[in-house]
Amino acid sequence: MTLRILEWRGIPVSDEVRERVESCTDLHQLETWAQRAVHGTEATELLAEE
Template sequence: MSEEIRDEGRAQGRAQGQAEGLLLILQARGIALTDETREKISTCTDPQLLHRWLTRAATATTTEDVFTEDH
């Protein structure tokens, strides 16, 4: 297995972990998620964007608070 493939797999794993964490935080905060929102989070592979969403989710009261700047 080449190092490039291994690095890509690690990045995908990190993104998946961030997405799962984001869904968990939103659920714990009692923020209702649509299927569309779940899909948006689950299919995102940009670690910087997921990090931004995670940061916002910590204080969000709605999904709009999480995604506001991304429209």
């Protein structure tokens, strides 16, 4: 869903970000990233402050 949100918002996603999101199994982390995807302006913001 996180990647879809970015796609719907027209935000490009690098291979690095895509791989991190797709390989993540931590539901809390995925929820955090989804929230960032809704409000951020760049895909790299998902991974900020980890």
